[in-house]
Amino acid sequence: MDIRAGIAAGNKRAAARLITMIENGEPEAVEIIKENYDKIGTARIIGVTGPPGAGKSTVTDKLAKLLRKQGKKVAIIAVDPTSPFSGGAILGDRIRMSDLNTDEGVFIRSMGTRGALGGLSKSVNGAIKVMDILGCDYIFVETVGVGQSEIDIVKVADTVLMVMVPGLGDDIQAIKAGIMEIGDVFAVNKSDREGAEKTATEIELMLDLNGNTEYRPPVKNIIAKDNKGIEELWEAIEKHHEYMISSGNFNKRRQKAIETEILEIFKQNLLDKIERLEKKGEYLSDLTKKVFNKQIDPYTAAQELSSILSKEGGI
Amino acid sequence: MNRPIRVLVAKPGLDGHDRGAKVVARAMRDAGMEVIYTGLRQTPEQIAEAAIQEDVDCVAMSILSGAHNYLFPKVVQLLKEKGGEDILVIGGGVIPEEDIPGLKEAGIAEIFTPGTPTSVTIEFIKNNIKRN
Ligand code: B12
Numbered sequence A: 001m002d003i004r005a006g007i008a009a010g011n012k013r014a015a016a017r018l019i020t021m022i023e024n025g026e027p028e029a030v031e032i033i034k035e036n037y038d039k040i041g042t043a044r045i046i047g048v049t050g051p052p053g054a055g056k057s058t059v060t061d062k063l064a065k066l067l068r069k070q071g072k073k074v075a076i077i078a079v080d081p082t083s084p085f086s087g088g089a090i091l092g093d094r095i096r097m098s099d100l101n102t103d104e105g106v107f108i109r110s111m112g113t114r115g116a117l118g119g120l121s122k123s124v125n126g127a128i129k130v131m132d133i134l135g136c137d138y139i140f141v142e143t144v145g146v147g148q149s150e151i152d153i154v155k156v157a158d159t160v161l162m163v164m165v166p167g168l169g170d171d172i173q174a175i176k177a178g179i180m181e182i183g184d185v186f187a188v189n190k191s192d193r194e195g196a197e198k199t200a201t202e203i204e205l206m207l208d209l210n211g212n213t214e215y216r217p218p219v220k221n222i223i224a225k226d227n228k229g230i231e232e233l234w235e236a237i238e239k240h241h242e243y244m245i246s247s248g249n250f251n252k253r254r255q256k257a258i259e260t261e262i263l264e265i266f267k268q269n270l271l272d273k274i275e276r277l278e279k280k281g282e283y284l285s286d287l288t289k290k291v292f293n294k295q296i297d298p299y300t301a302a303q304e305l306s307s308i309l310s311k312e313g314g315i
Numbered sequence B: 001m002n003r004p005i006r007v008l009v010a011k012p013g014l015d016g017h018d019r020g021a022k023v024v025a026r027a028m029r030d031a032g033m034e035v036i037y038t039g040l041r042q043t044p045e046q047i048a049e050a051a052i053q054e055d056v057d058c059v060a061m062s063i064l065s066g067a068h069n070y071l072f073p074k075v076v077q078l079l080k081e082k083g084g085e086d087i088l089v090i091g092g093g094v095i096p097e098e099d100i101p102g103l104k105e106a107g108i109a110e111i112f113t114p115g116t117p118t119s120v121t122i123e124f125i126k127n128n129i130k131r132n
């Protein structure tokens, strides 16, 4: 398959293969992204996060359908956890999106976290770029079910939709504060259930404490499975976007995201170099042995590693 | 490169028996594969399209209702049309012995009937996917 020609023609099969190449760390994928970089930056990226089973996939499905009615091209990246034991994963988010499968204007991709701890996969950034190149207007990124500190979604999304549900325990504190703070728009899904109003109030109270006077995240009660409240929810997402643009925060957030990305690529490149270095001689394992035998300390070892690395140059 | 094999596990048609598909999906995960599980009642069109978007190495379908002779070959045909002719297609479930040669002729690489240990399926996938 000629990936380049396929990408140029907007072919889904080629795009799908390119995402696989990114996930598997094939250098050729980076080259293709580089060649197409001028096509990047037009898509809006919406993060969908929240506790396990809250209805993230169902909400995403409904929002995507709403946008399809407006003729927009939509992509969805859905992340589920990889088993740390086997390295395998069951990626089940598509179950809730079945009838989007055959819609020409929708591209859905499931990803395992493959060891990443922030609620995403480290290839999400690359997958977003592929979908952007393909001309998608909106890209939804569904995180794994969050609970502790999975907040990497703020690093990639323009708007973070936090999907909550009634009865998460006695209070919202069950979800750690750090996670609640990243929500730009809150949805209380499953509002057909008891306690939905109470949950919404609890979120409002928590937002009172945050005290950002310029922008206050709205809280919307929805019933995603019945498509109730979805239009109002979308309006709230649009309002957040308008605020981000008019306040100049949109560009600030994107710049921050780019900075994070550069540093991450840099770190990864460095780690790759060390790996290649290790194939030439067992520098790292020798240093490890030395530290273990208390001949040197880890700080000195790291310094030595960097000087070996700069001596070896362009590995 | 340590690349996990990606498999789409699908239940085509109206058949609601999903135990076997779930057992097989879990075994594949435990063998280090990335399994995209699409749930019940999928049309061949939905299955083929999902397989393309997910860029899977293998499509694994489960049918216990008796509709395999139509649904399995239909998925193979749609995959071909969409440029996915290099995807390995296998099937399982309650499938009479006499139907198996016809299904193989239609492009289903192997059929796994009740009682097959999941380890057999996993070995088969590992040995027969067309990409490495
Ligand atoms: C449990 C069961 C049910 C449960 C299903 C629960 C569920 N959620 O799955 C319930 C009670 C709901 C049910 C309902 C019905 N059932 Co029923 N059911 C069975 C039964 C007894 C066992 C199936 C099972 O779960 N086995 C355990 C799993 C682990 O095994 P398995 O699915 O065969 O999978 C193994 C292999 O086949 C293979 N495999 C399977 N799929 C795949 C896929 C891949 C990719 C691979 C590699 C391997 C593979 O690997 C697995 C592990 O070895 C079978 C009889 C039988 N002994 O098979 C009848 C049977 C399948 N049912 C049958 C019927 C007719 C029905 C009903 C129509 C009954 C009715 N009149 O209402 C309904 C229809 C339900 C529906 N909506 O489709 C018939 C089907 C007849 C046919 N094919 O012509 C059977 C064969 C019984 C019979 N002898 O008549 N059923």
Ligand SMILES: Nc1nc2c(ncn2[C@@H]2O[C@H](COP(=O)(O)OP(=O)(O)OP(=O)(O)O)[C@@H](O)[C@H]2O)c(=O)[nH]1
Pocket (backbone or CB within 6 Å): A051, A052, A053, A054, A055, A056, A057, A058, A059, A093, A096, A144, A145, A189, A190, A191, A192, A193, A222, A223, A224, A225, A226
């Ligand atoms: N009662 C009720 N159930 C809902 C609603 N929306 C979704 N569900 C159900 O909640 C369950 C989980 O929905 P998903 O959309 O898969 O949730 P998720 O947050 O994506 O789940 P994970 O990705 O596994 O964390 C499914 O059984 C849905 O049918 C709703 O508004 N009300």
Ligand SMILES: [Mg+2]
Pocket (backbone or CB within 6 Å): A056, A057, A058, A092, A093, A142
């Ligand atoms: Mg989900």
